[in-house]
Amino acid sequence: MATMQGVVLPGNSTVEFRDLEVPEPGHGQVLIRMKASSICGSDIRAIYRAHLGKGPEGYQPGIIAGHEPCGQIVKVGPGCKEFQSGDRVIVYHISGCGVCEDCKHGYMISCRSPSRSAYGWQRNGGHAPFLLAEENTCVHLPDSLTYVDGALCACGTGTSYEALCRVRLGGNDRLLITGLGPVGLAAAQLGKAMGARPILGVDVSPARRQLALDLGLVDEAFEAGAQALGQIQAVTGGRGCEVSIDCSGSPAGRLLALQGTRPWGRCVFVGEGNKVEFDVSPLLIHPQITLYGSWVTSLKHLEDLVEHLQRWGVHPEDTCTHQLPLKEAARAYELADQGQTGKVCLVFDG
Ligand SMILES: [Zn+2]
Ligand SMILES: [Zn+2]
Numbered sequence: 001m002a003t004m005q006g007v008v009l010p011g012n013s014t015v016e017f018r019d020l021e022v023p024e025p026g027h028g029q030v031l032i033r034m035k036a037s038s039i040c041g042s043d044i045r046a047i048y049r050a051h052l053g054k055g056p057e058g059y060q061p062g063i064i065a066g067h068e069p070c071g072q073i074v075k076v077g078p079g080c081k082e083f084q085s086g087d088r089v090i091v092y093h094i095s096g097c098g099v100c101e102d103c104k105h106g107y108m109i110s111c112r113s114p115s116r117s118a119y120g121w122q123r124n125g126g127h128a129p130f131l132l133a134e135e136n137t138c139v140h141l142p143d144s145l146t147y148v149d150g151a152l153c154a155c156g157t158g159t160s161y162e163a164l165c166r167v168r169l170g171g172n173d174r175l176l177i178t179g180l181g182p183v184g185l186a187a188a189q190l191g192k193a194m195g196a197r198p199i200l201g202v203d204v205s206p207a208r209r210q211l212a213l214d215l216g217l218v219d220e221a222f223e224a225g226a227q228a229l230g231q232i233q234a235v236t237g238g239r240g241c242e243v244s245i246d247c248s249g250s251p252a253g254r255l256l257a258l259q260g261t262r263p264w265g266r267c268v269f270v271g272e273g274n275k276v277e278f279d280v281s282p283l284l285i286h287p288q289i290t291l292y293g294s295w296v297t298s299l300k301h302l303e304d305l306v307e308h309l310q311r312w313g314v315h316p317e318d319t320c321t322h323q324l325p326l327k328e329a330a331r332a333y334e335l336a337d338q339g340q341t342g343k344v345c346l347v348f349d350g
Contacts, residue, residue: 006064006128007329007346009043011051013337015330018062020124023132025077030135032089035147037126038068038320038345039336040155041181041249045273048333053121056094056109060122066346067093067119069126069133070141070150080135088141090150090306091126092299094118095134106298108137126151127329127346139302142310148323148345152186152316153305155296156343159270160186160247161305162297164194167266167290169243171195176232176241178257179248179271180208180221182343185319187245188217193312200241202228202256203248207340215318215342224252232260240265247271263287268294316343323347 002022007015025031043065046053053059069091073083083089096108097115108116119125124132141150153161160183169175175196177184180203188199198219201212209221220235222228232240239262246257249271255278261267267289269276278284284291297305309316321342324332329346336344 004129006124007066007326008062009047009059009065011047011049013049015333018064020064020128022130025075025132027077027079028135029077030073030080030083030133030138031075032069032071032091032131032133033074034069034071034126034129034131034348036070036151036345036347037066038148038151038156038343039332040068041183042155042272043067043120044333044337048337056116056118057121063120063122064124064128065120066126067121068151068154068156069093069119069131070147070154071131076135083135083138088143088147088150089138090141090154090302091119091131091133092137092139092302093120093154095123095137098136106300108299109296127326129326129348139299139306142306144310145306146315146317148317148320148347149309149315151345152320152343153302153309156182157186157190157316158297158302158305159183159294160190162301163187163245163268163270163292163294164190165301166292166294167243167245167268169194169196171197173242174236175199176244176257176260177201177218178244178246178253179203179250180212180218181247181339182319183270184247185212185215185217185342186316187247188212189314189316189319192217193308193314196243198235200232200235202253205340211321211342224256228256229259236262239263242266245270249273251276258283258289258291261287261289263289266290266292268292270294319343320345325349
């Protein structure tokens, strides 16, 4: 039996390597040679620093981490209907029961069956040279997109796409983004492609604000703090943005997203964790704002995203500031943990 080394996260801000067998695909499964496996904010928040996640975010110790996998199929098990050896694929990172209402809508993320398992959380993920995946969680990666593009779509960019579709962002809208980490950068990239103008970003980190400006993804990047709301109002005629999205997951970021939403506008929260407290009448009811929550995406919308990226000529990889080999996983996690970079991605040779 061939063996390989993969990354596990003990939950004390370190990375460990574990030996495991290269798996054989069973019925309806494929074996994928990993090409890119990026790090998501959830990996840092719920696993790397400490194993804080519960339920769907409960990390099972010893599981190979990485829930943004992208690679090339090298072996297909019996009963596979769509994919073949050689196909380039993104892995939708949750394997649901396949038969519940949520799964039938493609939202395996929301599956409540005990059999639901997420790659990198409850079943082995992408931080190893090979990944065993269910065929029904694979999405074709077009030739015009890179493996790093695909990895980013598997969670972060997919999450942004879902949220912007949920709030029906379009060319009539101004877009406010609180939090310019990888998900916020993806929201800016997609928002721009969808025609939103201008795009305003807010972040605590000067490096992240500068990155968003350098990439040409935001028209303004404001420092988080008491002055930010006034700056948003100053560039929107005192009204705020028609659409806002919180990607910070911080109480202050959420509040600012809501405050910076124009009356009758739409606000969506995707940044995870924490709480928010606000005066409901003046900030939500009286300005007639619709507030959404949005969690990851569906298989269908992941396919839609890939199709649109291809048509738009947009590459999520542009927001990836650090690509490191698997053996430098410890460094990759340190970088992602510092919250000053764009996306960090593990990449594989060949
Ligand atoms: Zn994620
Ligand atoms: Zn299900």
